[in-house]
Amino acid sequence: MTQYKIPVIPGDGIGPEIIAEGRKVIDAAGEKFGFDVDWVEFPHGADHYLETGELISEDSLKELSGYKAIYLGSIGDDRIAPGVLEKGILLAARFYFDQYINLRPIKLLDGVWCPIKDKTPADIDFTVVRENTEDFYIGIGGRAKSGASKDILEVHRTLYNAKFGLDIETDSEEIGYQIGMISKEGTQRVINYAFDLAEKSKKHVSSVDKANVLSDIYGFWREEFNAVAAKHPDVSTDFNYVDAMTMWFVKNPEWFDVVVTPNMFGDIITDLGAMVQGGLGLAPGGNINPEGTSMFEPIHGSAPKYKGQNKVNPIATIWAGAMLIEQMGEKEAADAIVSAIETNIREAKVQTYDMGGSAGTSDVGDDIARIVLGK
Amino acid sequence: MTQYKIPVIPGDGIGPEIIAEGRKVIDAAGEKFGFDVDWVEFPHGADHYLETGELISEDSLKELSGYKAIYLGSIGDDRIAPGVLEKGILLAARFYFDQYINLRPIKLLDGVWCPIKDKTPADIDFTVVRENTEDFYIGIGGRAKSGASKDILEVHRTLYNAKFGLDIETDSEEIGYQIGMISKEGTQRVINYAFDLAEKSKKHVSSVDKANVLSDIYGFWREEFNAVAAKHPDVSTDFNYVDAMTMWFVKNPEWFDVVVTPNMFGDIITDLGAMVQGGLGLAPGGNINPEGTSMFEPIHGSAPKYKGQNKVNPIATIWAGAMLIEQMGEKEAADAIVSAIETNIREAKVQTYDMGGSAGTSDVGDDIARIVLGK
Numbered sequence A, B: 001m002t003q004y005k006i007p008v009i010p011g012d013g014i015g016p017e018i019i020a021e022g023r024k025v026i027d028a029a030g031e032k033f034g035f036d037v038d039w040v041e042f043p044h045g046a047d048h049y050l051e052t053g054e055l056i057s058e059d060s061l062k063e064l065s066g067y068k069a070i071y072l073g074s075i076g077d078d079r080i081a082p083g084v085l086e087k088g089i090l091l092a093a094r095f096y097f098d099q100y101i102n103l104r105p106i107k108l109l110d111g112v113w114c115p116i117k118d119k120t121p122a123d124i125d126f127t128v129v130r131e132n133t134e135d136f137y138i139g140i141g142g143r144a145k146s147g148a149s150k151d152i153l154e155v156h157r158t159l160y161n162a163k164f165g166l167d168i169e170t171d172s173e174e175i176g177y178q179i180g181m182i183s184k185e186g187t188q189r190v191i192n193y194a195f196d197l198a199e200k201s202k203k204h205v206s207s208v209d210k211a212n213v214l215s216d217i218y219g220f221w222r223e224e225f226n227a228v229a230a231k232h233p234d235v236s237t238d239f240n241y242v243d244a245m246t247m248w249f250v251k252n253p254e255w256f257d258v259v260v261t262p263n264m265f266g267d268i269i270t271d272l273g274a275m276v277q278g279g280l281g282l283a284p285g286g287n288i289n290p291e292g293t294s295m296f297e298p299i300h301g302s303a304p305k306y307k308g309q310n311k312v313n314p315i316a317t318i319w320a321g322a323m324l325i326e327q328m329g330e331k332e333a334a335d336a337i338v339s340a341i342e343t344n345i346r347e348a349k350v351q352t353y354d355m356g357g358s359a360g361t362s363d364v365g366d367d368i369a370r371i372v373l374g375k
């Protein structure tokens, strides 16, 4: 029997409840497909931070780097200022493990209520490949009253004014600024990944940017996109400004096969994508480093107000578990889990409140595990 | 009879056709409400640029600055690289005239087909106030192979690594970067405007940011928001991460009264808002400097493939014309135009293809002008 060791970070709020169901279903798949998982628990999250002061230490990260895939519940707690846990744990892990792909299947499952009119599962079935380590997520920025940082902006503003023959001034003595950066390798590797995915799919890649306004950063993105596209003459492509993309996700989701996007725009459009596929309770995500340590999570947050109530939908987490187990090499088991989720939804007997049912979190996990086991 | 001089920039693609209808309707409103408009044409756009090399010169801008409101069709042409016309004309004007408010009513008119299930005109009726002169729109960025700009990033990256106890490196020798900046005055004035609007409306202001990740720039935004909110104890507020906001626009548009947002996120969510209110053919926008020169436009683009076909919907432009005429002080005429648009839609006899009809652009303009005149 194949033996896997998988680290798990249940995290905050509803994290532990949903992760329990995800583990249950993976364990069932192991029973069925001949593998056994040894789950290694990590305590990181709000409580651990408040008790010990540790967000996630380099020691913990080093330890986790010995594994191929991490199972993450959710991070976030009202007692702690916005950004502290997200940056200190979630983004720290994405960056440390160089998980440069954020993979988000946008798939309306049969039987799921879609908030958009006239769309069927055949219309909503594509994948977003979000860059996950660069762009405006690098955490570089500051405040300025005067001095060095202000001077940098002044130099640039002078150049900008000269370029357009204008005379724009900001007299403000107080500013907040943020820098985004994308590199050649960082951009090429994620776009390569998207094209490889499209080669195995419907051979179409859609790029997202805002090259008409943020021309320096996304003009660069477009050039790299074109360079990679040139190596895939059999794959068709299109460009979409991010603002327009939010319209197409609602109006014409059937246009898309693989969508590749810089980090921040990817964050925005994948939440919209989750809504289009029926809601956050159904949307999984993978933070992937194909050669290193990946991390799988539902894309929803920790929903503190539902904590401990056995109420929320575990399907996003169970689906993320299927992606995890596929990453471990268990493709057949992964397919069986997704298919069991589909059966559970189609049968519509054991569902949480968000899907119109009255079952608990653990009932849904039990039901999907049962289906995986063929019982 | 009151006499107005209004500069008009028909622009590219379908711009001239839709602007013609907008003028027709404003002229009709003038006939009814006792004012007369002297339209002053400006040639700026793709053809003018290709012929003369002028995008929009400081001389032209100075001349335009003598007016209270500009009527703009649409800018954009496939012969010219993305960004050149948009930045050189549209953004240049927004910045030069310091049009710090981008006002976007999101209103589902009675009789308009909404792509979202189970939503009625009572559910979709709010206003987005988008900051319009700062943020990532300031056009500051660059490329770096080595040298000064790279060094700036290195310094920041070292600080970032130190802050999180990490060791992240980008070996890339080639990067594209972009800087966004918001100032104290720039942020306060747009938030003040939003609260003033809410005071006259349902007394609720929703803020949009991504303070959990782009903490420097949007943490600053949040502080300024809180400072302004403290002066309006009767107005309730909430904070929304931009990614979640795309979900609420689809799921719970009825939550919103006034939404205030930094520039780039505003660009993104107002396109989604346009879709939710029935499509781009119906969405107007105002670039407003309450003390200076404002500019009104449909938020859609120049749709080159429909140019000269008398096919596209002029309603967004006509509605923008109503906003313009309200800015000139003709509130009654503005209300009459919006009401005429509503009547045209309710009657559903003279509609363009996007609304399921077969009328031409000019037929819709004629019909709305007729209704304004009470004929």
Ligand SMILES: CC(C)[C@H](C(=O)O)[C@@H](O)C(=O)O
Binding pocket: A086, A087, A090, A091, A267, A299, B212, B213, B243
């Ligand atoms: C929690 C937050 C930092 C995160 C992000 O912005 O990436 C989340 O929204 C996501 O999409 O995974």
Ligand SMILES: CC(C)[C@H](C(=O)O)[C@@H](O)C(=O)O
Binding pocket: A212, A213, A243, B086, B087, B090, B091, B267, B299
């Ligand atoms: C054309 C483009 C520069 C512009 C913007 O990004 O502001 C447009 O999308 C808008 O929303 O008015």
